[in-house]
Amino acid sequence: MIDPRLSVIDERLGRIKRLIAVASGKGGVGKSLIASTLALILSEKGFRAGLMDLDFTNPSTHLILGAESAYPLEDKGVVPPKVRGVSYTSISFFTGGKPSPLRGEDVTNAFIEILALTRWGDLDYLVIDTPPGMGDALLDLLRLIKRVGFLVVSTPSRLSLETIKKLIEILRSVRAQVIGVVENMASAEMKSIRGEVEELGERYLGSISFDPEVEEAIGNPDKLLGIRFAEDLRKVADKLV
Amino acid sequence: MIDPRLSVIDERLGRIKRLIAVASGKGGVGKSLIASTLALILSEKGFRAGLMDLDFTNPSTHLILGAESAYPLEDKGVVPPKVRGVSYTSISFFTGGKPSPLRGEDVTNAFIEILALTRWGDLDYLVIDTPPGMGDALLDLLRLIKRVGFLVVSTPSRLSLETIKKLIEILRSVRAQVIGVVENMASAEMKSIRGEVEELGERYLGSISFDPEVEEAIGNPDKLLGIRFAEDLRKVADKLV
C-alpha cells in the first residue's frame, strides 16, 4: 500500500523560495518567540512570509501572535490564514487549544498531512518553529524537506550550548544547511557563546538581549515589533535576507 | 511474540517507596535543574534517593551533577552508580555525550530496557527528570509506572502557564497524581502564577527565584547545594517529605 501524500509535498512547497527552521534541541531558549517575530519582521520588510508551527504537542506561536481565532480556509486544500500579513499554520487551529499528547508516529502523520494539504502559494520565506529534543519532528523535517536551512538558537547557558553542539553535529552528518547561531536572552552577567560558536565553524548571527518587555508583548504582534527584542532580531534578519 | 521485559518492571521498582516525576510540558523551565537538585537535597536529608533521566534525546542531569564519568556496574542487571549519594541513571552513560536522535518508538524501547535492567534496590525516593512536550516519554511513564506522582514546574510566563494547564488536564484525565506546582525563575518583574495555580485546584508548592549563581554551579553539586536556588528548593522539598 502506498501513501500518496508523500508525492505532493515537493509540489506544495514548490513556490516557496526559502525555508528556515528555527531549532535548538533545547526548550525554552526562545525558538517560538524568534520564529514568530522573524516571520513578522520579514513580512514588515515586504517579503511574502509564512510561519509553520511544528511543535505539535506544545504549540505556542498562536499565543505569541494572538492568533487564537485564526482558522484556515478549505479550498482544494487548506489555505493558511494571514496573521498580520504572515501566512500561518498551526495544529492549534484544529485542537482548539486542547492538550494534544501525540506519540512520534502521530507527529509524523500529522506533519505529512499538513505538508500534503497546505497551499502556501508563492512565498519568499517560510519560517518553521520546531519542538525541543531530537525526535520525530526534526528527523521528519530532514527526511521530507531536503532544502530547509537551520537557524540555531541558544542561550548563553552551558546546558544550551552543549545541546546545540549536538544538534549541529547531526545537521552536518546529513549535510543539512546550518545558517548560523543566534544567541538569545543575553545579559551582562552571562558570558557570550560567540567564541564557542565560531570555534565550531558556524556563523554567529548576533545576540538578542533578555528583554523584560517580552512578556507583556505576548499575544500582541504590534507591541512585539516595537520592543528591544524585535530590534535585536531585525539585525539578525538583515543577515539572512 | 511476547516482550518479557514488561513482566519485571513492577518488581524492579518494587522497593522504591515513592516516585516523583518532574514535568512541565514546556522546555527550559528548570525541570532538569530541579530534578537533579531535589535528588541531592533528599539524599542530604538522609533519605535513600535516586535520579533517573528520562530526557533521552537531550539528557542534561549528568552535566548538572558533573557526573560525566559515572558508569553503572553490570551485576545481574545494571546497578546505578552513586553520585554524591544519589543512585543515578542516564542514557548518557551509554551515548558518551554523543547526540542521540531517537524517534518515539526508540524512546519507548530504551525506557523499557532501562526499567527492566536497572536494579535500584531500596530507595525512599526516585526522582525522574522528563523531557519537554507531551510525547512518548510522558505517555510511557503513565502507562508503565502507575504510581508515579507529578511535580509540575512552571515559570511565571504565560507561555509556560498555558502549557502546564494542558499537562495537568492530561494527568487528571488518567487519574495520575499531581503533587503540586513549583514556580521557578521568579523575579520581581514577573507576576506570580500562584493565583492561577490555586484556581486550578492544585497545590502551589512555592517559588524559586531566578538565581544568577546557577550557571556557575552547574557541574558542581556542592556549589549547587550552597546557592539561593537550593535554599528555595529545600522549602519545596520540605512539603514533599
Added chain:
Amino acid sequence: MHEWALAEAVVSAASKLAGERGLGKITLVKIKVGELQQIDLEVFKFALSQIAEKLLPEAGFEISVERAEFRCRACGRTWRFRGEELDPEIREAIHVIPEVAHAFLRCPRCGSPDFEVVKGRGVWIESIVGEKSG
C-alpha cells in the same frame, strides 16, 4: 473541502507508480480511505475524475472505506470511531488532521489519550492496474 488536495496526491502518486513500473496507461486505481478522514466520497470522486483527465485519462477509480478502530495502549480496550456523536467542529478538525483525535477522544474504559489508530486512518493506494507501454 480538502478532498481535492488528497485527490491530487492520489493521481500524482499513481502516475509516478505507473512510470516506475513502465506502464503506458493506467486503467484502474484501487484506493482505500480510512473512516477517520471522513472524506466526502462524491467530492473526492469528482476531484479524482477532473484531475485524472489530463494525467491518467483512462483510469477508473475504485474506492473502499475502512472503518476506524482504536486500541488503548494503557488498558488494551478497543473501540470504534463514532463521528456522528461528535460536535461538528471536532469532526471537521479530525477530518483535516486525524491525529487531533488525541485532543478530543479518550479511551472509554480508562480515560487515556494514549490510543493507537489500529485501522481507518489515511488515504492509500492499494493497487494499480495498467498496460505496459510499447
Added chain:
Amino acid sequence: MHEWALAEAVVSAASKLAGERGLGKITLVKIKVGELQQIDLEVFKFALSQIAEKLLPEAGFEISVERAEFRCRACGRTWRFRGEELDPEIREAIHVIPEVAHAFLRCPRCGSPDFEVVKGRGVWIESIVGEKSG
C-alpha cells in the same frame, strides 16, 4: 553482564503466561534473541537454568538468534550490524541499550541517523509448550 536480568524477565513472563493459559507445567520456552543485544548465550542459558529451577523446574529453553538489519528512513538503504568492527565500548553500550545505536551508527549511503531496526532487536518469547493442570 545483564543477561541475568533478561533471564529473570523471560522466566517471569513465561510463568505468567503459563498461569494465563492454565498450564500446570511448562516444558519448553522458545526464545528469540536479537543480534543487536549481543547476548552472551552461555551466560544467558546458565542464568535461565538457575532462575527456572524454582519457578519452571521442568522447562527447557530453545534459543535462536536473529541477525540485525537496519533500514534508513531517509534513503531506503538496508544494511547489517557489524558488531565486530565497533569499538568495544560502543558494543557494550549497544549491548545494554540497543537504541544508542542511533548515537554511533549512520546510514552507509547517506549518513543519516534516522534508521529503523527492522530485525534483530530485543529478547522475545516466541512460544511456550506445557501441560494443562488438573
